[in-house]
Amino acid sequence: MxxxxxxxxxxxxxxxxxxxxxxxxxxxxxxxxxxxxxxxxxxxxxxxxxxxxxxxxxxxxxxxxxxxxxxxxxxxxxxxxxxxxxxxxxxxxxxxxxxxxxxxxxxxxxxxxxxxxxxxxxxxxxxxxxxxxxxxxxxxxxxxxxxxxxxxxxxxxxxxxxxxxxxxxxxxxxxxxxxxxxxxxxxxxxxxxxxxxxxxxxxxxxxxxxxxxxxxxxxxxxxxxxxxxxxxxxLVRTLRHRIRVVAVEPIAPGVSSIHLRGRDLRRLGAHGGQYAIWRFWSAGTWWHAHPISFSAVPSDEGARITVRELGAGTGRLARLQPGTPVSIEGPYGIFTSFARTAPRLAIITAGIGITPARALLEHSDVAPGEATVLLRGTDHSQAYLWDEMETLAHRNGSRLYTMLGRRPNGIDTWMSAESISRGVTIESVFPQLLESDLYVCGPSVWTDLVVRDARAAGLPEQQIHVERFDW
Known part of the structure; x- marks a missing residue:
């Protein structure tokens, strides 16, 4: 698809x-x-x-x-x-x-x-x-x-x-x-x-x-x-929707998109930014349930999740065969546009944290110039789904920036060393931050640093939305 x-x-x-x-x-x-x-x-x-x-x-x-x-x-x-x-x-x-x-x-x-x-x-x-x-x-x-x-x-x-x-x-x-x-x-x-x-x-x-x-x-x-x-x-949702794996698409080393098909998937009521608990009924995966965000908003018959290999359990998902039955719990989470309280939208994402952010931007009805997105990665190998984010941003008139590079040694920051040297701050990336809802998704420690800077800039707590990937 x-x-x-x-x-x-x-x-x-x-x-x-x-x-x-x-x-x-x-x-x-x-x-x-x-x-x-x-x-x-x-x-x-x-x-x-x-x-x-x-x-x-x-x-x-x-x-x-x-x-x-x-x-x-x-x-x-x-x-x-x-x-x-x-x-x-x-x-x-x-x-x-x-x-x-x-x-x-x-x-x-x-x-x-x-x-x-x-x-x-x-x-x-x-x-x-x-x-x-x-x-x-x-x-x-x-x-x-x-x-x-x-x-x-x-x-x-x-x-x-x-x-x-x-x-x-x-x-x-x-x-x-x-x-x-x-x-x-x-x-x-x-x-x-x-x-x-x-x-x-x-x-x-x-x-x-x-x-x-x-x-x-x-x-x-x-x-x-x-x-x-x-x-x-x-159990009722699983039997009702009869979800199956359609294909597994490698998109980067250790990262794959799993395409799913089922019946009347819109009845799940999934919103962009939410996740579900997935269980794949194959010989090597049936005993392990995975909390994974939708990387695209489900249609009537299709859905997609994108997974990064973080261990043996997620590593086996890249080898799923078409036709594998899937159980679902959810969808869950309030990392969605319905949690917004401010007139503008700001999104910062790193690594595989782009998956709920991509679905959030897809599902958000924003006016041109209303949303600003920053994609963060250590290098180009972490640019998962960046091309899709660029397409979505171009379509709805959102501003999109990218930040590549390692963080500097000895400094607690979420930004790259190059950005620090150029004087980049969260306020310079998002000039209207205080008028925005800030959505942050990425590794836990990195996310905490972004939230710290947002709070220091004066952003109210109710305008900060976080999706964490720890357990």
Whole structure:
């Protein structure tokens, strides 16, 4: 399929005037505030329901007070774990509000506090019971561990420790994605194996009343969302659209475009700049799902993704055969024109980060001179899809610049050494930066440097949009 054909078939986003953008932005802000309120309310409700049920009525002795603190720590920790599951469920409302990258960043930040609270829950209860019974901590621990339910709770805590430790960036990067993902799935098991303990002896679900209904509802929401949005919806979409690989087109060393065909692909509702989770059902790839952006907006029957070889998993994608069935989860992300709030559009992209940027520019209905694009690469071998970006920019009257060359040693910058020597800045590339929405996509460290300069130039946070390629 030629580029020209893809461009003629591509749907374009409806043009939004400034009042429309402001209204859309206000709606997103309200939804963001609502999500934050719901998260804090769930924690407050857990504690309030415990107090209302008389779960900590006895504070007359040191042992009782320590035990009460342990109960509260367990409640809040469990609540945070369930919130984490909801954030990871890829619920469309959350995705459209903050995007999956922001949701998963919050998911990761909640991991350590939740784990510390659950560890504190166990320690405080043991110490509290030991003080009350007048026994040693070791004796109390042995006594409590004699119950099968508490052994399951201990197993769940150990699994959570494993998940949190492997999620630390420095540790996570030592694992292949497949191994890390398999370990991370243990978080579901960790939460489930603790339920018998809560039902039988814990203060969370042991007694009837409103608090029992609340916790059951929260468990149903968390695991129901995972089952519905992570498994059932992708299965239905895969069966409905029947996507197959049409061809694999090498476009540079280690970079290939995968052309796909399916039924009624416009019903996916994909916007330029979004990505999906793809699983290719061949012998060497079926066990590995890949988050990959659309490099062209899907038509009714065709779609395209462009992949750079970053390891053994993505390397096998270049050898896919025509006819290979494909599963899809998504599309996801708010790296789209619908997130715009300003009258102008600025795009900076590096390396394979050009894929969502190319689809974004294709899908954006911009007036001549409204958009400015900067393509960044170390050398000409990284000029992936630059010819297509030039075609799109020429068609809609956008300004397009390229910047080649290595970054200078000893300077934290996203620009080339030559550009630095010529006095180039982000403001000189984008003279009307403060009137623009800035979309940045590329390697994580490089992206952070671009965002740093944009913030230093005074660009408001809501006008900065980032698509990250780390996991």
């Amino acid at each position: 030629t580029t020209e054909r893809i461009e003629r078939q591509a749907p374009r986003a409806a043009r939004l005037d400034d009042p429309d953008r402001r209204r859309a932005h206000r709606r997103r802000l309200r939804r963001t505030d609502l999500l934050a309120i719901l998260c804090w309310t769930s924690v407050a409700a857990a504690i309030a329901l415990l107090l209302a049920s008389g779960g900590v009525r006895d504070l007359s002795s040191p042992g009782a007070m320590v035990t009460a603190l342990g109960i509260v720590a367990g409640l809040v920790g469990t609540d945070l774990i369930l919130i984490m599951l909801v954030l990871a469920a890829r619920i469309p409302f959350i995705d459209r509000t903050v995007g999956q990258d922001v949701a998963m960043a919050l998911h990761r930040r909640l991991g350590k506090p939740a784990l510390y609270l659950l560890l504190g829950h166990g320690v405080l209860l043991i110490v509290g019971y030991a003080i009350t019974d007048g026994s040693s901590v070791i004796a109390e621990t042995v006594s409590l561990m004699s119950g099968g339910d508490l052994l399951l709770a201990l197993l769940g805590t150990v699994l959570l420790v494993l998940v949190v430790v492997t999620s630390v960036v420095a540790v996570r990067r030592r694992f292949p994605y497949e191994a890390w993902h398999a370990i991370h799935l243990l978080s579901y098991v960790a939460v489930l194996v603790a339920v018998p303990h809560q039902l039988s002896t814990g203060q969370v679900l042991a007694e009837g009343g409103f608090e029992r209904g609340y916790w059951i509802a929260l468990y149903v929401l968390a695991f129901g969302s995972i089952a519905w949005f992570r498994f059932l919806v992708p």
